[in-house]
Amino acid sequence: MNSEPCRVIGELLVDFADGELTVEQRHRVADHLAACAECRAELRLLERSLELAQSVWQEAALSRGEGIGPLLPAFEGRPKLAPAGRLRPHRRRAIAAGVAACIVLLLLASTAWWLPQLRHDRHPPEVIAHQEVGPSPALSDDGIDGFISRRARAARLAAAAQLLASQPGLESYAADAERYVEKVSRDAK
Amino acid sequence: MRNLVVEQFQPDWTVVPESTKDLLRSVWEKVVPQLIRLIGAMDIGHGCREDVLQDVYLAAWQKGPADVDPMQLQRWLIRVTVNRCKLEYRQRSRWHAVWHGLAARSSRHGSGCGEAAADEEHELVRRALAGLGHEERSLLVLRYFMELDSAEIGRILEQPDSTVRGKLREARKQLAWELKRAGYHYE
Numbered sequence: 001m002n003s004e005p006c007r008v009i010g011e012l013l014v015d016f017a018d019g020e021l022t023v024e025q026r027h028r029v030a031d032h033l034a035a036c037a038e039c040r041a042e043l044r045l046l047e048r049s050l051e052l053a054q055s056v057w058q059e060a061a062l063s064r065g066e067g068i069g070p071l072l073p074a075f076e077g078r079p080k081l082a083p084a085g086r087l088r089p090h091r092r093r094a095i096a097a098g099v100a101a102c103i104v105l106l107l108l109a110s111t112a113w114w115l116p117q118l119r120h121d122r123h124p125p126e127v128i129a130h131q132e133v134g135p136s137p138a139l140s141d142d143g144i145d146g147f148i149s150r151r152a153r154a155a156r157l158a159a160a161a162q163l164l165a166s167q168p169g170l171e172s173y174a175a176d177a178e179r180y181v182e183k184v185s186r187d188a189k
Numbered sequence: 190m191r192n193l194v195v196e197q198f199q200p201d202w203t204v205v206p207e208s209t210k211d212l213l214r215s216v217w218e219k220v221v222p223q224l225i226r227l228i229g230a231m232d233i234g235h236g237c238r239e240d241v242l243q244d245v246y247l248a249a250w251q252k253g254p255a256d257v258d259p260m261q262l263q264r265w266l267i268r269v270t271v272n273r274c275k276l277e278y279r280q281r282s283r284w285h286a287v288w289h290g291l292a293a294r295s296s297r298h299g300s301g302c303g304e305a306a307a308d309e310e311h312e313l314v315r316r317a318l319a320g321l322g323h324e325e326r327s328l329l330v331l332r333y334f335m336e337l338d339s340a341e342i343g344r345i346l347e348q349p350d351s352t353v354r355g356k357l358r359e360a361r362k363q364l365a366w367e368l369k370r371a372g373y374h375y376e
Binding site: 042050 | 230318364373
């Protein structure tokens, strides 16, 4: 369809196929078709495409038309439709179902994201680690007793140092006592 | 019907003149088989065909032309039906078409070789038709399926005969081109 005669004939092919050309035009097209295989193929495709389309329409009309007969007499007294262009109930239901599905998905996604966060807040990692490790193997009854008695001694010394600090003239002695208590506390840890 | 609206369609008989009422009834009965064929060929879904028909009927009562002869009323009904089908196309989503394509493909499984080849061919044509514009598609259906001539189509759609013929020519060429593009090879 590249040459000029082919383009001119190409414009007439549909009318030629439909039999809507004058006798003179018809002869002209027929003469060209006899000599041009490309235009013949074009004409055949035009005809074949129409045949196929007609068969599709026929099939659709038969399948779409069946069962509509008993409804023909009148539409009066039947439920009134929403005017054309507005959303019909089945479309509204489909949209509502879609929105509901989106909300459910959103809820599931946010729950999946929040659950680990909540767990993390309730059980800080160090606590979890401690629970997982259990009591320290270094602790024994003697060790616990020793720890408590050292802490008690340090507390008694601290109380004595406070008492001394409240007495006039004994401030320097009290300061020495406090340093000692601190040292003993550090050692006790 | 799957509508939840309980209001019933009752034309207001008191305001419709007796002559108009009779005319519409007689023309409707005569034209409705044609309209059903038209709606079917325009590929309107099974669930929507009654909606389209009822809309056309409703429109005829509410906005139908007054003081016209039966032929004019018949043309008016066909025009309203074509426009209503176009509206239906516009409301269809792309996903709807994809879904139908998938359903058609899955339903082909298990069919014989000959049937499968014919289905394949029809599927290509459906795709080619879907590639056309709403107007081209309705013109092709009116001319080559309803077998109305271009002058009658022009009267129905209120367009000059020459315009209709020009559009039909383009639509035929486009259909062939779309079919070729969809992968159809004619030996």
